[in-house]
Amino acid sequence: MNFTVNTSYNGFKLLEEKKVKEINSMARIFEHEKSGARLLHIANDDDNKVFSITFRTPPTDSTGLPHILEHAVLCGSRKFPAKDPFVELAKGSLNTFLNAMTFSDKTMYPIASRNDKDFLNLMDVYLDAVFYPNIYKKPEILMQEGWHYELDNPEEEITYKGVVYNEMKGAFSSPEQVLFRKIQESLFPDTTYQYDSGGDPEAIPELTQEEFTAFHKKLYHPANSYIYLYGDGDIMEHLKFINEEYLQNFEKIKVDSEITLQTPYKEPKTSFVEYSISANEREQDKTFLSLNFVVGKSTNPELHLAFDILTYLLLETPAAPLKKALLEADLGKDVFGSYDHSILQPVLSVIVKNSNEEEQERFKQVVYDTLKALVDKGIDKKLIEASINIYEFKLREADYGRYPKGLIYCMKSMESWLYDEDPVLHLTYESALGKIKTALTTNYFEKLIEKYLLNNQHQSLLVVTPKKGLVQEKEEEVKQKLANYKAKLSKEEINQLIENTSMLKRYQEEPNDSKDLEKIPLLSLKDIEEKAEKLLLIEKKENGLPILLHPMFTNEIAYVNLLFDTTTVPKELIPYVSLLSFILGKVSTETYHYEDLSNEINIYTGGIDFKVEAYSLKNDDGTYFPKLMIQSSALVKQLPKLFHIIGELIGATKFNETKRLKEIIQEVKSRLEMNILQDGHIVAARRATSYFSPIGQYKEMCTGIAYYEFIEELEGNFDNKLQEIQSNLEKLIKMIFNQDNLLVSVTIEEKDYNKFQEAFKSLINYMGNEKLDKQQYQFDYGPKNEGLLTSSKVQYVAKAYNFQKLGYDYTGHLQVLKTIISLNYLWNKVRITGGAYGAMAGFSRNGNIYFTSYRDPNLDKTLKVYDEAHKYISEFSTDEREMTKYIIGTISKIDAPLTASMKGQEATAYYISQISQEDIQRERDEVLRTKPEDIKNLARLIKDVMEKNYYCVLGNEGKIQANKHIFKNLVEVFK
Structure with missing residues (x-):
């Protein structure tokens, strides 16, 4: 239907309508006249519909109130009083996304579904949850989701318990998490960003029920909300539903949730924070150094996108000059960057991991000297072209994996909308991108470096140092604090704590009333498609090699995966397969220096990645097919260039750059450390599976604790093992990249298959074709526990x-x-x-x-x-x-x-x-x-x-x- 600006539709006044060609959508901005709610509608033909309601929720302390409230409102509401409607929806809806997220200054409640009826059901439960939660009449909700004193009998010690309390204890166990949580605190001491909206475990137990409900009452009003609808849904039906069921019950009010700007620093500041390491860990080479710059406002779309690209250019690509300088200065063992534009004042961070505290001044000097040299001499134009190209490819591809596209667009819209600017500011990126492309012929990025980094006093140096036994020290402090608290309690107060604990357990163990469960909307099995989707696959052969063609619309992009069988690799070299997958593309080839190689990949392709995989025979974990997969994408017209680059990688990679090899191995070790602490549930499950499963053992050797131990050994004895490392990598190249090992998977439009055929021929010359022996791996099994x-x-x-x-x-x-x-x-x-x-x-x-x-x-x-x-x-x-x-x-x-x-x-x-x-x-x-x-x-x-x-x-x-x-x-x- 056609809409008219300044006309009301089901209580919503249309303020603006505009085409957003970048995402092939129509954007409509509404205001709900009675309640003051804002609403953004992104209309297109995507059947994966997205709804979200977001509230501006700036914290005033680090008790984690916004985070705990995000959990709590989904624990029952007016229309849906069951204790956990969120879980009931997870059990029984056709959602394609269902979650809630707390950011530094906002709380978002998004859902997605391809089924119209299901979409409306999910929207209903979420709107009722945020506006009418049970938190006012059920104090057990804060106790369960946030924190409570746990005491079962008078003789026991009091402890703290709570879902968010333990979640944040886990978050604060990772040094990277400690670092990122303290960056904002170091830069914004006078604004809401000084506080941790997720909650600091030391502060969480200070939150009271009164503060909890007052925060909801103040900020969870439609006048402080941002409603988002995306996809091919019936907008008139959705507006009518939101108005009649919810918003018409509220009067417009003034909500004070403004986020203020930090007064810029007159001079840089330095902050120190500690994190815990185990009693037997060494403290040497365990410090994090982070130099952090406040970069304008997130409501500047050109600056926003330019710094995304600049961060990649300086710190992420293998050709990144700042990363290279920091590694060559031997300041640490890993370097990475971060550009946080999810807040009003974005922050660029330059981070060195596995360094030492005494290196802080030299770290700053290398950063400043490198940036100054880039300004004076100019940034390599090919690096600029490569960095812009890869970003543009990703923007146009709009492939966000398991995240619905509409949700990503919602998050982008909030980076301007939350701060009272146009919600499609960052979706209409063509104009900003056009200005950024002038960097190919001007000193565009050099000026940004000069203004926002070199001449910017609003910066901080954050030094995160290791301390042995800090966890035990903190636990002892908590234990003593609770013992002192208990000592001051009367007998009646102790009994009350025991009763509160008992009350919570009764609440948790009491099953939901079946009538309450029936109030949560549910589809019927008739709404489910009985026939499984058939994924397209046509078997072909090119030059005698097996090709799997998946013909479908890809918007002129070819997705090419090359899967090489790795059973030619002896058992003792299995971990090297994983190491090889990380090294390829990051060292030089016979034709390209690794920096030039990185630029070629980013200019002509959508990315070339290497990944170790193992596929199990459908009913047998003992029969499996280990592969080294090359995942790649490129515009169809660039397929010849794609295969030329892949050919260089598999047929002409050199392993003689000693310093570069060492840098890469140190980086692998660093990234594994992060994964172990952040994905501990996967690490533990994988390790347990390796005790009995052949495929589990193989995966453990390539990605698990066993692989970490292998990398740690290489890194710790690098000089002694250098020749062995180089020799083994050379052997692997010959063993793996062989025609006899190759299976090709290509996803492309059928009309373009002939272009793939033609381009693919050139790859054959880079591979060997001799018959190689296949290995039979024997592993040791048993409950190692x-x-x-x-x-x-x-x-x-x-x-x-x-x-x-x-x-x-x-x-x-x-x-x-x-x-x-x-x-x-x-x-x-x-x-x-x-x-x-x-x-x-x-x-x-x-x-x-x-x-x-x-x-x-x-x-x-x-x-x-x-x-x-x-x-x-x-x-x-x-x-x-x-x-x-x-x-x-x-x-x-x-x-x-x-x-x-x-x-x-x-x-x-x-x-x-x-x-x-x-x-x-x-x-x-x-x-x-x-x-x-x-x-x-x-x-x-x-x-x-x-x-x-x-x-x-x-x-x-x-x-x-x-x-x-x-x-x-x-x-x-x-x-």
Whole structure:
């Protein structure tokens, strides 16, 4: 339909309408006349519809109030009084995205769905949650989601417990998280950005129920809201619904949530902060140095995009001159950049990791000298072209993987809208990009460096230093504080704490009233497509090599994945495959210096990445297909250049640049350290799986703790091992990049396949064609049951085994069980009553199962929860409505929308694993026809798996030491 500016539609006055050609959409900006709510509608033909409501929520302390409130409003509301509607939606909607997010100055509640009815249902639950939450009548919600005193009897010690409390203890266990959380504090001492909106564990217990509800009452009003609608939905229906069900009940008010600007510094400041390392870790080379600059305002679209590109140019590409200078100065072992434009005053940070405190002055000097030299001599124009090109490619491709496009656009819109500017400021990027491209013939970027970096006094140096035993020190302080608190309590007050603890447990354990659950809207199974989507795959051959063609619309982009079989690699060299995947493209070839190579990749392609993969035969974890995959994309017209560059990488890479090799190995080690602390649940589950599974063992050697130990050994003895490293990499190139090993997957429009055919021929010359022996790997198995010790404040507890080894077959019913176990049993036992941030289960076609927890305060209690899961399953009973919910929630994960490149990758994975369309349809049929008795029948499988007793825990060294009797081995992760 046609809209007219200054006309009202269902209570919303249209203020502006404009075409946004960059995203092929029409943008409409509305204001709700009665309540003052703002609304942005992005209309296009995308069926993956997105809704979000965002509130401006600047914190006034570090109690984590905005974050805790984000959790809490989704714990029941006026229309949907069940205790956890969010989980009920996760169990039983067709959502393609369902979450809530706390930023430094805003709280966002986004959902997405491709089903019109489901989309409206999700919108209804979220709007009711934010405007009418149960937090006013249920103090247990703050206790559960935020924090509470835990005391079961008068003799015990009081402890703190709460989901966000433990989540943030986990966040503050990572030195990188500590660093990033303190950058804003170092630059904005007089504004809201001095506080941690997520919550500092030391401050969280200061939050009161009164402050909690007052914050909601003040800021969760429509006049302080930003509503967003995206996609091909019926806008008139949605406006009518939002108005009649919600906004017409509110009167417009003035909400004081303004975010003020920090007065610029007259001179740079230096801040120091400590993070904890384990008792046996060395302190040398463990300091982080960060130089941070405040860069204008996020409401300047040209500056915003220009600094995105400049940060990449200076610090991220292999040709990055500032990164290169810092590494050559031997200031640390890893260098990376950050440009945070999610706040009113964006911040560029230059970070050196694994340095030392005494290097801070030299660090600043190298940064300033390098930036000054770039201004004086000029930045290499090819580097500028490469950096602009890769950003432009990504902007136009608009491929955000598992994140809906509409959600990314929503987040971009908030970077101007929240600060009272045009919400499509950053979506209409053509004008800004055009001005930035003048950098190809002018000193555009040099002027930015001079103005915003060299001549900018509003900057800080943040020094983050290691301290042994800091976690234990803080824990002792908390313990003493709580002991002192308890000592001052009267007998009646102690009894009241015990009663409060008991009250919370009763609240948590009491099942939802079935009538309350029925109020949460639910689709029927008739709304589900019974037929599984068929991913396109046509087998072809070119020059005798197998090609998998996935013909579909790709907007003139070709996605080419080259999968090389790596079973020609001897067992002792398996970790080198992973190292090789990180090195390729970052060292020189016979034709290109590595800096020039990086520029060529960024100018002519959408990226060339290397990745180690292993695909299991569909029903056998012992038969698997390890691959080194080259993932690449380029405009169809650039395919000849793409294959030329790939040919250089696989046929002419040189490993004789000693210093460069060392830098890369140090960077690999640094990034692995980050992953271990941030993704501990995955690390622990992978390690546990390696105890019994051949494919699990292989993946552990390429990506897990075993791989980290391998890299640590290379880095620590680099000089002695240099020749060995170079020799092994040379061997691998010949073993892997061979025609006999290659499978090609190409996603492209069918009309363009002939262009791929022609260009692909040139690649053949770069590969060997001799027949190579395939290896049969033999690994050692057994329940090693390790405790992996770190300085973390929390645990990641994993238990795993393979059900096919116990005689059970895979069935689609297991995927429904995964939904039930993850979002019901584990959610209630490990998260709600246990206080962990999360817990989940995984069930694979090859028989591997794992349970794992995330940022968990417990250890043995969680293992006990896993062991007792079979009892819950054996007693599982539910009505038809609830069973429908679990089935729909399972299907929503199976039917997650895929981009063209993702469809090509998934079809290829099915092909390699020998999963047929019949297998996929059979699984879907089994999911759709799952009955309660099918779930109950899986109890014995879970019991038998858990009784094999294969587990691994990564986490706090003190907690693991206190439970050392349950472990066979204790391993210090970091040295």
